[in-house]
Amino acid sequence: SAVISQKPSRDICQRGTSLTIQCQVDSQVTMMFWYRQQPGQSLTLIATANQGSEATYESGFVIDKFPISRPNLTFSTLTVSNLSPEDSSIYLCSATTEKLFFGSGTQLSVL
Protein backbone atom coordinates (compact mmCIF):
# COMPACT_ATOMS: atom_id res chain seq x y z
CA SER A 1 0.00 0.00 0.00
CA ALA A 2 1.05 3.60 -0.53
CA VAL A 3 1.44 6.22 2.19
CA ILE A 4 0.26 9.67 1.19
CA SER A 5 1.20 12.71 3.26
CA GLN A 6 -1.17 15.62 2.75
CA LYS A 7 -0.85 19.09 4.18
CA PRO A 8 -2.16 21.30 5.59
CA SER A 9 -4.64 19.19 7.51
CA ARG A 10 -6.87 22.21 7.98
CA ASP A 11 -6.89 25.93 7.27
CA ILE A 12 -9.12 28.91 7.69
CA CYS A 13 -8.86 31.40 4.84
CA GLN A 14 -10.26 34.78 3.96
CA ARG A 15 -12.53 35.29 0.99
CA GLY A 16 -10.61 36.10 -2.19
CA THR A 17 -7.35 34.45 -1.12
CA SER A 18 -5.97 31.10 -2.32
CA LEU A 19 -4.90 27.90 -0.60
CA THR A 20 -2.40 25.40 -1.94
CA ILE A 21 -2.62 21.81 -0.76
CA GLN A 22 0.33 19.44 -1.12
CA CYS A 23 0.44 15.67 -1.40
CA GLN A 24 3.56 13.55 -1.19
CA VAL A 25 3.45 9.84 -1.97
CA ASP A 26 6.09 7.49 -0.59
CA SER A 27 6.46 5.71 -3.93
CA GLN A 28 6.19 6.59 -7.59
CA VAL A 29 2.63 6.47 -8.87
CA THR A 30 1.35 7.04 -12.35
CA MET A 31 -1.95 8.63 -11.47
CA MET A 32 -2.90 11.03 -8.72
CA PHE A 33 -6.36 12.44 -8.16
CA TRP A 34 -7.95 15.32 -6.30
CA TYR A 35 -11.38 14.98 -4.70
CA ARG A 36 -13.71 17.32 -2.86
CA GLN A 37 -16.11 16.22 -0.14
CA GLN A 38 -18.64 18.84 0.81
CA PRO A 39 -20.44 18.51 4.14
CA GLY A 40 -22.79 15.54 4.12
CA GLN A 41 -21.97 14.74 0.51
CA SER A 42 -20.08 12.06 -1.35
CA LEU A 43 -16.60 12.50 -2.76
CA THR A 44 -16.51 14.27 -6.10
CA LEU A 45 -13.53 13.98 -8.43
CA ILE A 46 -12.08 17.39 -9.30
CA ALA A 47 -9.29 16.32 -11.63
CA THR A 48 -6.67 13.76 -12.51
CA ALA A 49 -3.11 15.04 -12.07
CA ASN A 50 -0.90 13.82 -14.88
CA GLN A 51 2.88 13.93 -14.66
CA GLY A 52 4.37 15.95 -17.48
CA SER A 53 1.09 17.26 -18.86
CA GLU A 54 -1.89 19.33 -17.85
CA ALA A 55 -4.39 17.95 -15.42
CA THR A 56 -7.65 16.49 -16.72
CA TYR A 57 -10.63 18.23 -15.13
CA GLU A 58 -14.08 16.80 -14.54
CA SER A 59 -17.24 18.57 -15.59
CA GLY A 60 -17.87 21.61 -13.42
CA PHE A 61 -14.23 22.16 -12.46
CA VAL A 62 -11.85 24.48 -14.32
CA ILE A 63 -8.13 25.08 -14.27
CA ASP A 64 -8.41 28.76 -13.37
CA LYS A 65 -10.20 27.90 -10.14
CA PHE A 66 -8.31 24.69 -9.31
CA PRO A 67 -4.80 24.85 -10.80
CA ILE A 68 -2.88 21.61 -10.29
CA SER A 69 0.81 20.82 -10.49
CA ARG A 70 2.41 17.41 -10.90
CA PRO A 71 6.15 17.98 -11.19
CA ASN A 72 7.14 14.33 -10.63
CA LEU A 73 5.71 10.89 -9.93
CA THR A 74 5.53 11.34 -6.13
CA PHE A 75 4.14 14.84 -5.67
CA SER A 76 1.17 17.01 -6.58
CA THR A 77 -0.42 20.26 -5.47
CA LEU A 78 -3.95 21.60 -5.76
CA THR A 79 -4.63 25.31 -5.42
CA VAL A 80 -8.12 26.52 -4.64
CA SER A 81 -8.08 30.10 -5.85
CA ASN A 82 -10.25 33.16 -5.30
CA LEU A 83 -11.85 31.52 -2.29
CA SER A 84 -15.50 31.95 -1.41
CA PRO A 85 -17.50 30.39 1.45
CA GLU A 86 -18.87 27.84 -1.03
CA ASP A 87 -15.34 26.39 -1.27
CA SER A 88 -15.47 25.31 2.37
CA SER A 89 -15.02 21.58 2.13
CA ILE A 90 -12.64 18.70 2.65
CA TYR A 91 -10.14 18.20 -0.14
CA LEU A 92 -8.50 14.83 -0.58
CA CYS A 93 -5.70 13.65 -2.80
CA SER A 94 -5.39 10.04 -3.80
CA ALA A 95 -3.17 7.75 -5.78
CA THR A 96 -3.41 4.29 -7.25
CA THR A 97 -0.95 1.49 -6.81
CA GLU A 98 -3.04 -1.66 -7.00
CA LYS A 99 -5.85 0.09 -5.14
CA LEU A 100 -6.83 3.68 -4.50
CA PHE A 101 -5.34 5.25 -1.39
CA PHE A 102 -6.12 8.64 0.09
CA GLY A 103 -4.25 11.38 1.85
CA SER A 104 -5.61 12.38 5.24
CA GLY A 105 -7.52 15.33 3.82
CA THR A 106 -7.50 19.10 4.16
CA GLN A 107 -10.41 20.74 5.93
CA LEU A 108 -10.84 24.20 4.40
CA SER A 109 -13.05 26.85 5.95
CA VAL A 110 -13.54 30.14 4.11
CA LEU A 111 -14.74 33.15 6.07
Added chain:
Amino acid sequence: RKEVEQDPGPFNVPEGATVAFNCTYSNSASQSFFWYRQDCRKEPKLLMSVYSSGNEDGRFTAQLNRASQYISLLIRDSKLSDSATYLCVVTKRSQGNLIFGKGTKLSVKP
Protein backbone atom coordinates in the same frame (compact mmCIF):
# COMPACT_ATOMS: atom_id res chain seq x y z
CA ARG B 1 -31.10 8.96 -11.15
CA LYS B 2 -27.84 9.27 -9.22
CA GLU B 3 -24.92 7.21 -10.46
CA VAL B 4 -24.43 5.46 -7.11
CA GLU B 5 -27.20 5.35 -4.55
CA GLN B 6 -27.06 4.19 -0.97
CA ASP B 7 -29.42 4.26 1.96
CA PRO B 8 -27.91 7.03 4.11
CA GLY B 9 -29.05 5.43 7.37
CA PRO B 10 -28.16 5.82 10.12
CA PHE B 11 -28.26 2.18 11.04
CA ASN B 12 -28.22 1.87 14.82
CA VAL B 13 -27.52 -1.71 15.87
CA PRO B 14 -26.43 -3.48 19.07
CA GLU B 15 -23.10 -5.19 19.37
CA GLY B 16 -23.18 -8.66 17.87
CA ALA B 17 -25.90 -7.84 15.37
CA THR B 18 -25.74 -8.62 11.66
CA VAL B 19 -26.31 -5.64 9.40
CA ALA B 20 -26.55 -5.35 5.61
CA PHE B 21 -25.99 -2.34 3.39
CA ASN B 22 -27.21 -2.04 -0.17
CA CYS B 23 -26.02 0.03 -3.07
CA THR B 24 -27.28 0.43 -6.63
CA TYR B 25 -25.45 1.89 -9.60
CA SER B 26 -26.88 3.27 -12.82
CA ASN B 27 -24.13 2.68 -15.39
CA SER B 28 -24.16 -0.87 -16.72
CA ALA B 29 -20.65 -0.31 -18.11
CA SER B 30 -19.20 0.05 -14.62
CA GLN B 31 -16.14 -2.11 -14.25
CA SER B 32 -14.93 -2.28 -10.65
CA PHE B 33 -16.68 -2.08 -7.33
CA PHE B 34 -15.46 -1.39 -3.82
CA TRP B 35 -16.58 -0.71 -0.30
CA TYR B 36 -14.68 2.00 1.55
CA ARG B 37 -14.95 2.90 5.20
CA GLN B 38 -14.77 6.50 6.37
CA ASP B 39 -14.49 7.45 10.02
CA CYS B 40 -15.65 10.87 11.13
CA ARG B 41 -13.33 13.59 9.80
CA LYS B 42 -10.95 11.00 8.36
CA GLU B 43 -10.07 9.95 4.83
CA PRO B 44 -11.80 6.96 3.22
CA LYS B 45 -9.99 3.64 3.53
CA LEU B 46 -10.49 0.61 1.35
CA LEU B 47 -12.50 -2.07 3.12
CA MET B 48 -12.80 -4.59 0.32
CA SER B 49 -13.23 -5.05 -3.39
CA VAL B 50 -16.43 -6.61 -4.66
CA TYR B 51 -16.39 -9.46 -7.16
CA SER B 52 -19.18 -11.13 -9.11
CA SER B 53 -18.48 -14.39 -7.32
CA GLY B 54 -18.87 -12.68 -3.96
CA ASN B 55 -16.06 -12.38 -1.47
CA GLU B 56 -15.61 -12.64 2.24
CA ASP B 57 -13.06 -11.13 4.61
CA GLY B 58 -13.60 -12.21 8.17
CA ARG B 59 -16.90 -10.80 9.36
CA PHE B 60 -17.46 -8.90 6.11
CA THR B 61 -19.10 -10.32 2.99
CA ALA B 62 -19.56 -8.40 -0.25
CA GLN B 63 -21.81 -9.39 -3.14
CA LEU B 64 -22.26 -8.03 -6.66
CA ASN B 65 -25.26 -8.60 -8.89
CA ARG B 66 -24.45 -7.18 -12.31
CA ALA B 67 -27.86 -8.01 -13.77
CA SER B 68 -29.59 -5.94 -11.10
CA GLN B 69 -26.72 -3.42 -10.81
CA TYR B 70 -26.68 -3.99 -7.10
CA ILE B 71 -23.92 -4.33 -4.51
CA SER B 72 -24.23 -5.39 -0.90
CA LEU B 73 -22.09 -5.49 2.22
CA LEU B 74 -22.92 -7.77 5.13
CA ILE B 75 -21.30 -7.30 8.53
CA ARG B 76 -21.69 -10.13 11.03
CA ASP B 77 -21.13 -9.95 14.78
CA SER B 78 -20.91 -6.13 14.75
CA LYS B 79 -18.26 -4.51 16.93
CA LEU B 80 -18.25 -1.02 18.42
CA SER B 81 -15.26 -0.29 16.19
CA ASP B 82 -17.37 -0.94 13.09
CA SER B 83 -19.13 2.39 13.68
CA ALA B 84 -18.34 4.48 10.60
CA THR B 85 -19.74 5.54 7.26
CA TYR B 86 -19.54 2.90 4.53
CA LEU B 87 -19.07 4.18 1.00
CA CYS B 88 -20.07 2.23 -2.08
CA VAL B 89 -17.66 3.00 -4.92
CA VAL B 90 -17.92 2.21 -8.62
CA THR B 91 -15.45 2.86 -11.42
CA LYS B 92 -16.26 3.57 -15.03
CA ARG B 93 -12.77 3.23 -16.37
CA SER B 94 -9.93 0.90 -15.53
CA GLN B 95 -8.24 3.49 -13.33
CA GLY B 96 -9.39 6.55 -11.55
CA ASN B 97 -12.71 8.27 -11.97
CA LEU B 98 -14.24 6.50 -9.01
CA ILE B 99 -17.86 7.37 -8.37
CA PHE B 100 -18.68 7.49 -4.68
CA GLY B 101 -22.05 6.98 -3.06
CA LYS B 102 -22.98 9.34 -0.24
CA GLY B 103 -22.37 6.60 2.27
CA THR B 104 -24.34 4.67 4.84
CA LYS B 105 -23.75 5.57 8.46
CA LEU B 106 -23.47 2.71 10.93
CA SER B 107 -23.56 3.15 14.68
CA VAL B 108 -22.94 0.07 16.82
CA LYS B 109 -24.10 0.46 20.41
CA PRO B 110 -23.04 -1.54 23.49
